Amino acid sequence: SSGINAEYGARTPARKLFVASYKNVIENACRTLRNNSDSDEERRMEADEMEDRFSYIFDSTKFVESSKLQQGRQLTYEAFIGALMITCYNREPRFTVPYAIIQNLID
Numbered sequence: 294s295s296g297i298n299a300e301y302g303a304r305t306p307a308r309k310l311f312v313a314s315y316k317n318v319i320e321n322a323c324r325t326l327r328n329n330s331d332s333d334e335e336r337r338m339e340a341d342e343m344e345d346r347f348s349y350i351f352d353s354t355k356f357v358e359s360s361k362l363q364q365g366r367q368l369t370y371e372a373f374i375g376a377l378m379i380t381c382y383n384r385e386p387r388f389t390v391p392y393a394i395i396q397n398l399i400d
Contacts, residue, residue, distance in 0.1 A: 319343070356373065
């Protein structure tokens with residue numbers, strides 16, 4: 294039992310680093326969209342909408358609240374982040390099998 298907890302704890306920093314990196318990418322994309330659209334209000338609104346759509350990924354409380362509104366099977370926040378990480382890195386050798394499993398579950 295303690296081995297499982299220790300293993301989970303060892304993986305948590307990687308997950309936190311992934312979330313921080315993913316958040317940085319989204320923030321940079323929104324910033325670029327805003328900066329490249331000085332006279333385009335529609336692009337600025339698009340950047341605001343993008344930030345809003347992705348905000349639940351970076352806030353576990355918001356994720357849980359949005360999950361309650363959906364019906365059907367739901368993932369925990371940790372499972373969602375893990376699945377997102379596997380999907381983003383699916384070409385890495387350690388993620389190819391987990392990615393195939395996720396794809397089979399989706400199909």
